[in-house]
Amino acid sequence: MTGQRPHGIGRRGLPAAAAAWTALPWPPLPWPPLPWATRPARAAAGRVVCIGAALTECVFALGEGPHLVARDSSSRFPAAALALPDIGYMRALPPEGIASLSPDLVILSEEAGPAEAVAVLRATGLPMRTLPDGAGPGAAEAKLRGVGAALGRDAEPVARQVAADWAMLDAPLAGLRARPRVLFVLSLARGAPLVSGEGTHADAAIAAAGGVNPVRGWRGYRPLSAESAATLAPDVILMMDFALQEAGGAAAVFATPALAVTPAARAGRVVALDGGLMLGFGPRAAHGRRALAALLHPDAALPPLPERPWTAA
Amino acid sequence: MDGGVRPAAGGAAAPAPAPGPDRTAGAPPSATRVLALGGLLLAAAMLAGLLLGPAAVTARGLLATLLDAAGLAPLPAEHARDAAVLGVIRAPRVLLAAMLGAGLAAAGTVMQGLFRNPLADPALLGISAGAALAAVAAIVFGHGLFGGLFGPQAGALGLWLLPVAAFAGGLAITFALSRLGTRAGVTSVPLLLLSGVALNALCGALTGLLIFMADERQARDITFWTLGSLAGARWPQVPVALALVLLPALLLLPLARPLNALVLGESGAFHLGVDVERLKRVAVVLSAVTVAAGVAAAGLVGFVGLVVPHLVRLAFGADNRLVLPGSMLLGASLLVLADLAARWLAAPAELPVGVVTALLGAPFFLWLLRRRAGLA
Numbered sequence: 001m002t003g004q005r006p007h008g009i010g011r012r013g014l015p016a017a018a019a020a021w022t023a024l025p026w027p028p029l030p031w032p033p034l035p036w037a038t039r040p041a042r043a044a045a046g047r048v049v050c051i052g053a054a055l056t057e058c059v060f061a062l063g064e065g066p067h068l069v070a071r072d073s074s075s076r077f078p079a080a081a082l083a084l085p086d087i088g089y090m091r092a093l094p095p096e097g098i099a100s101l102s103p104d105l106v107i108l109s110e111e112a113g114p115a116e117a118v119a120v121l122r123a124t125g126l127p128m129r130t131l132p133d134g135a136g137p138g139a140a141e142a143k144l145r146g147v148g149a150a151l152g153r154d155a156e157p158v159a160r161q162v163a164a165d166w167a168m169l170d171a172p173l174a175g176l177r178a179r180p181r182v183l184f185v186l187s188l189a190r191g192a193p194l195v196s197g198e199g200t201h202a203d204a205a206i207a208a209a210g211g212v213n214p215v216r217g218w219r220g221y222r223p224l225s226a227e228s229a230a231t232l233a234p235d236v237i238l239m240m241d242f243a244l245q246e247a248g249g250a251a252a253v254f255a256t257p258a259l260a261v262t263p264a265a266r267a268g269r270v271v272a273l274d275g276g277l278m279l280g281f282g283p284r285a286a287h288g289r290r291a292l293a294a295l296l297h298p299d300a301a302l303p304p305l306p307e308r309p310w311t312a313a
Numbered sequence: 314m315d316g317g318v319r320p321a322a323g324g325a326a327a328p329a330p331a332p333g334p335d336r337t338a339g340a341p342p343s344a345t346r347v348l349a350l351g352g353l354l355l356a357a358a359m360l361a362g363l364l365l366g367p368a369a370v371t372a373r374g375l376l377a378t379l380l381d382a383a384g385l386a387p388l389p390a391e392h393a394r395d396a397a398v399l400g401v402i403r404a405p406r407v408l409l410a411a412m413l414g415a416g417l418a419a420a421g422t423v424m425q426g427l428f429r430n431p432l433a434d435p436a437l438l439g440i441s442a443g444a445a446l447a448a449v450a451a452i453v454f455g456h457g458l459f460g461g462l463f464g465p466q467a468g469a470l471g472l473w474l475l476p477v478a479a480f481a482g483g484l485a486i487t488f489a490l491s492r493l494g495t496r497a498g499v500t501s502v503p504l505l506l507l508s509g510v511a512l513n514a515l516c517g518a519l520t521g522l523l524i525f526m527a528d529e530r531q532a533r534d535i536t537f538w539t540l541g542s543l544a545g546a547r548w549p550q551v552p553v554a555l556a557l558v559l560l561p562a563l564l565l566l567p568l569a570r571p572l573n574a575l576v577l578g579e580s581g582a583f584h585l586g587v588d589v590e591r592l593k594r595v596a597v598v599l600s601a602v603t604v605a606a607g608v609a610a611a612g613l614v615g616f617v618g619l620v621v622p623h624l625v626r627l628a629f630g631a632d633n634r635l636v637l638p639g640s641m642l643l644g645a646s647l648l649v650l651a652d653l654a655a656r657w658l659a660a661p662a663e664l665p666v667g668v669v670t671a672l673l674g675a676p677f678f679l680w681l682l683r684r685r686a687g688l689a
Contacts, residue, residue, distance in 0.1 A: 070661055088662030092537045095544055096402050097661030100368035102394055115472055116545020124397035186529060194529055220528025
């Protein structure tokens with residue numbers, strides 16, 4: 001994502017030989033364009049492999065779940081997804097494993113990798129659709145529309161409902177005076193908790209739910225020292241529910257030296273939420289936003305959101 | 314140094330001035346038999362690697378793919394998947410695995426001969442650690458740096474950033490080694506070994522520092538990279554591996570005879586007419602190139618370089634003229650089969666191939682140690 005910055009330096013000085021080497025018409029050596037490469041990338045009644053938790057939720061939300069033949073290890077919602085074959089961790093894609101499922105379409109989060117394995121998959125001519133894995137307002141609709149286009153299915157009704165649910169929370173959250181400082185802890189990691197910097201899905205989730213991420217100045221999830229935790233002074237520690245369980249509950253969290261000195265520890269405020277609901281920014285984005293806002297602002301009057309088919313497991 | 318390397322390798326090959334100690338008593342297994350056996354095994358392994366896997370390929374699909382590749386008949390649509398699996402995924406992968414296995418095993422044999430130590434392997438000198446350090450740096454800094462420099466072209470070129478960095482890292486360590494291990498023109502094997510240990514530790518520490526600086530996703534990428542994988546094998550890598558993995562390994566073959574002489578110690582070998590200094594330099598540099606390029610292509614693949622030479626010695630005795638080519642053939646076969654297992658065992662997911670080789674290699678090595686307790 002950082003690569004998107006509009007830098008132009010040195011593009012002229014691009015090592016021509018290296019570029020030419022990669023640009024050569026390298027194989028599939030003696031293999032001509034494969035027939036499936038010319039097939040349109042849609043699977044009205046086809047076999048779909050989906051890699052990326054939020055994208056898998058989108059496929060189910062659009063009613064195309066029955067076409068899925070495999071998922072990645074992060075796709076754990078809805079329950080029907082768990083019954084599908086698992087191609088493993090999305091940053092360690094297995095080219096032959098995916099080809100062995102004879103998919104008519106591979107829907108791929110842009111976060112999937114490694115780039116080499118994606119290049120191999122591309123070279124096989126399998127129809128692939130890479131979709132952005134954004135966070136924040138509008139991200140869920142973008143994913144739904146992307147998946148809908150890939151599947152040849154109208155995503156507008158679902159996207160509009162998600163957008164409407166999201167918008168129901170805008171006014172009540174804007175009216176809140178308190179903006180708690182919320183530190184998202186990915187894992188306690190034996191004393192140096194991994195916390196969310198800028199540009200993370202957790203950062204976007206906290207902002208959308210009316211909190212403030214006190215971490216500024218670096219991106220991604222990184223370990224935090226005890227001293228910087230004290231200067232960040234979070235009012236609330238936020239975790240994924242399974243991570244909090246694994247860590248051993250609130251007592252263990254505040255026994256960590258880095259977190260023991262925070263205002264959150266004095267108030268005993270650690271909250272936890274399902275990771276896919278809170279950080280996925282898929283069809284459940286609005287409901288995740290409400291659930292997190294309710295945890296961060298226990299006294300606020302938030303409107304209940306309607307039950308949707310895609311929020312039920 | 315360039316001038317000295319080639320003649321040494323070539324010179325020892327054809328004329329072979331050193332008589333070489335023919336210490337193998339009794340009936341030594343003939344080289345042709347070993348080579349034929351190994352060649353047969355490798356052919357069978359490569360055939361299995363090509364034909365087997367989670368994506369079942371029918372005989373008809375294979376035939377259609379071959380006819381199409383030969384330009385005899387166009388590919389029928391129903392065999393498109395078979396053709397892609399065979400030609401795009403498996404063929405480059407099997408070729409890379411074979412070359413990598415041969416290179417690692419050859420480097421391992423030569424290291425064990427050079428250090429006269431059964432526990433030596435290509436990782437000992439810190440060459441793979443240096444390559445790993447550079448690869449990890451590429452994972453941590455590569456995206457920002459490369460994306461910034463090249464913009465949209467970064468995608469295609471970016472695939473080469475990590476392997477090029479890893480290869481350069483391995484060579485840099487080799488250069489440092491040859492400087493550190495040489496005093497007044499004489500390469501000291503103990504000095505080389507101890508410098509390697511220190512460089513290993515240094516590279517390990519710097520890699521740790523980079524992991525500390527990495528964010529969560531980069532750290533996971535690093536973990537998977539260090540476990541080794543051939544999942545990214547593509548055709549453009551094949552000619553590169555041919556030149557940088559297989560060729561240096563083949564150039565190691567002529568060292569078999571001087572390495573046999575080295576069993577008598579450096580002065581003993583010297584009196585047999587072996588140019589010991591040149592032998593040490595050539596052995597280290599060629600092993601380094603093949604190992605660095607191998608790490609660049611597939612990450613860290615352990616145990617092939619350590620275990621395979623022992624297997625061959627167990628079967629055919631310690632004559633390096635048999636052990637070296639035999640190890641190359643067996644190493645190639647084993648890595649092809651390990652990669653087949655990596656593709657197949659957890660299908661549709663994939664195991665890291667380094668995990669498979671270590672899972673097979675470590676228990677076997679322990680068994681070997683117990684069986685031959687009198688070895689050291």
